[in-house]
Amino acid sequence: MNFEAKRCGVQFSPxxxxxxxxxxxxxxxxxxxxxxxxxxKDSDYRKAAETLKNHPRHRDYLQSVSQSQLERLHIILRDHxxxxxxxxxxxxxxxxxxxxxxxxxxxxxxxxxxxxxxxxEKNRKRKDDPDFVYDVExxxxxxxxEKCSWDEESDDGF
Amino acid sequence: xxxxxxTHPDLDPAKYDAAEAVKIICLGDSAVGKSKLMERxxxxxxxxxxxxxxxxxxxxxxxxxxxxxxxxxxxxxxGQERFQSMHPSYYYKAHACIMVFDIQRKITYKNLxxxxxxxxxxxxxIPCCVVANKIDADMKATQRSFNFAKKHDLPSxxxxxxxxxxxxxxxxxxxxxAVEYKQNxxxxxxxxxxxxxxxxxxxNVA
Ligand SMILES: Nc1nc2c(ncn2[C@@H]2O[C@H](COP(=O)(O)OP(=O)(O)OP(=O)(O)O)[C@@H](O)[C@H]2O)c(=O)[nH]1
Ligand SMILES: [Mg+2]
Numbered sequence: 366m367n368f369e370a371k372r373c374g375v376q377f378s379p380x381x382x383x384x385x386x387x388x389x390x391x392x393x394x395x396x397x398x399x400x401x402x403x404x405x406k407d408s409d410y411r412k413a414a415e416t417l418k419n420h421p422r423h424r425d426y427l428q429s430v431s432q433s434q435l436e437r438l439h440i441i442l443r444d445h446x447x448x449x450x451x452x453x454x455x456x457x458x459x460x461x462x463x464x465x466x467x468x469x470x471x472x473x474x475x476x477x478x479x480x481x482x483x484x485x486e487k488n489r490k491r492k493d494d495p496d497f498v499y500d501v502e503x504x505x506x507x508x509x510x511e512k513c514s515w516d517e518e519s520d521d522g523f
Numbered sequence: 524x525x526x527x528x529x530t531h532p533d534l535d536p537a538k539y540d541a542a543e544a545v546k547i548i549c550l551g552d553s554a555v556g557k558s559k560l561m562e563r564x565x566x567x568x569x570x571x572x573x574x575x576x577x578x579x580x581x582x583x584x585x586x587x588x589x590x591x592x593x594x595x596x597x598x599x600x601x602g603q604e605r606f607q608s609m610h611p612s613y614y615y616k617a618h619a620c621i622m623v624f625d626i627q628r629k630i631t632y633k634n635l636x637x638x639x640x641x642x643x644x645x646x647x648x649i650p651c652c653v654v655a656n657k658i659d660a661d662m663k664a665t666q667r668s669f670n671f672a673k674k675h676d677l678p679s680x681x682x683x684x685x686x687x688x689x690x691x692x693x694x695x696x697x698x699x700x701a702v703e704y705k706q707n708x709x710x711x712x713x714x715x716x717x718x719x720x721x722x723x724x725x726x727n728v729a
Contacts (some may be wrong), residue, residue, distance in 0.1 A: 462627060475552060485559070499566075499691060500692065501686070502692050516671075
């Protein structure tokens with residue numbers, strides 16, 4: 366059976382993951398609501414996401430949903446249980462290119478990385494892809510390179 | 524740091540004295556993609572060891588350089604500031620360094636000068652390269668010339684841990700340079716450090 370996830374989100378009561386997917390053999394869009402059980406404001410979102418991803422009843426549907434996306438959805442559910450608003454919760458994922466991420470604690474950093482994972486997973490070439498090449502070498506010629514604006518301020522070491 | 528009994532056996536720096544073992548460190552800000560690059564190079568060939576007290580993941584790898592097999596330990600460090608006190612143990616006896624920034628975040632490029640300065644305090648001479656990661660996110664970045672590498676006369680690479688561009692090449696070059704450096708080292712820092720440790724140790728005993 367082949368399912369392609371189209372969108373996924375959460376529902377707060379009862380806490381659930383909502384999945385819109387296409388059934389590849391019928392080309393029909395379907396919605397699946399997966400209740401998240403035994404999950405509380407103190408639960409480990411990583412474990413919960415992993416358990417769900419491998420759940421025998423759901424794993425076929427979740428195959429094209431990455432682990433890190435499931436983690437993110439679990440974080441949002443947990444934030445809600447801890448009393449955060451959806452807006453606050455979403456803001457914690459937002460990337461600000463100016464922000465110094467070295468100063469964040471583990472949880473805050475995991476949220477930023479979770480957000481970065483969206484693009485990473487999209488552009489990712491996997492080992493089991495049929496066209497996977499291990500050693501990809503591309504030369505970027507130095508000839509037509511422009512000076513980088515990041516170099517403009519002249520501070521020490523640059 | 525290097526005294527017997529105080530160190531996890533895998534972190535015992537003495538093992539890097541063996542001719543066919545090198546230590547390569549990977550540095551840079553949080554979330555620039557150091558760990559993803561390691562994983563892309565090694566695929567799932569080796570199970571890494573998490574050393575959480577050292578804020579570090581250790582990857583073991585066997586490489587072939589010329590006709591020799593070399594045991595490579597990659598020290599994948601964490602960029603977070605709260606682990607700064609661990610840095611000296613990263614640099615100690617390292618044979619090469621990979622410095623990574625994220626082409627989408629200027630601050631990670633600007634911080635290279637900090638990482639580099641610290642590296643050179645401990646390891647004035649080891650081979651080092653500059654890695655511009657995440658080019659898949661913005662291919663235009665490869666048309667920009669980042670001056671930092673040029674200024675310090677370091678090789679640089681445009682890479683993507685996501686699609687694999689130039690990752691294997693960068694690691695292979697670095698391993699080769701680490702081995703060459705090891706055969707012909709010019710850093711005297713380790714000896715000085717070692718002497719200091721012996722002194723500290725004996726004064727503790729006395
Ligand atoms: N688009 C894209 N994203 C990447 C690439 N490499 C890493 N990322 C993203 O950047 C995030 C952080 O990567 P990590 O490898 O965890 O970064 P790190 O440098 O090891 O960070 P610390 O260990 O916290 O210092 C990942 O979760 C990915 O989403 C890449 O080549 N392209
Ligand atoms: Mg890392």
